[in-house]
Amino acid sequence: MGVLRGFSTELISNAFGLSHDLSKQLVESQSNKLIFKIDNHLPKKSNCEREEYAIDLDAMFKQGGSSSVEITSRDSPLVEEVGLSPKLVRLEPETSLDPYYSRAHQIIYVTKGGGRVQIVGLNGARVLDELVEEGHLVVVPKFFVAALMATDKGLECFCVSMSPRPLTMEIGAACKALSSSVLEVALNVSPDLVKNIKSQI
Incomplete structure (x- = not known):
């Protein structure tokens, strides 16, 4: 991904066993750090000839009624073996998925529609604020x-x-669980604003 452009051609050459020219080409071809569009040459359909699913996220989504469904190692031994957790997110027009974080790296592939993605780093600064559409990663x-x-x-x-047990947590749920006095200090806001925030969560 785009982070490779931050390394020297010498390091890339050594790490990947590439010639200097190929390493230079790899480093210089990197564009954006966190978002890119999937090429249209990739296949749209699975090569699998079977009509069954190991895990049917679509069926689970219809049963749950929420805006996202995630499968972890608690739900399937396959997830533990593979070491990855799949998640399906569906948002109605003009709605949002509350801010959340995970203890695992995550890859989001837009399959339909479009929207805005915002990512905030550990220091509280926004590192990404981009419009995304079908095919973006x-x-x-x-x-x-x-x-x-x-x-x-x-x-x-x-x-x-990138984990069978990603432990995803919504920020709103964390705020609701904290006492009002802790939130006042953590957010540096008045008791009235904390009360208003907690009533909306």
């Missing part, structure tokens, strides 16, 4: 906070966490 580093907002066409994403 976004990488969210672990412990960075991400939020998704759908356009008027809605937004559907397939996400993969």
Whole structure:
């Protein structure tokens, strides 16, 4: 991904066993750090000839009624073996997925619609604020906070966490669990504002 452009051609050459020219080409070809568009030459359909799923996220989504469904090692031994957790996110037009963080790196692939992705780093600074559409891929580093907002066409994403137990936590849920006095100090706001925030969560 785009982070490779930050390394010297010598290091890339050594790490990947490439010639100087190929390393230079690899480093210089990197464009954006966290977001890129998937090429149209990739296959749209699976090469699998079977009509069954090991895990049917779509069926689970319809049962749950929320805006996202995630499968962890608690749900399937396959997830533990593979070491990755799949997640399906569907947002209705003009809605959002509350800010959340995970203890695992996450890859978000936009499958339908479009929207805005905002990612905030560990220092509280926004590191990404981009419009995304079908075919875009976004990488969210672990412990960075991400939020998704759908356009008027809605937004559907397939996400993969780099852990069978990603422990994803919504910021709103964490705020609701904390006492009002702790939130006042942590957010540096008045008791009235904390009361208002907690009533909206």
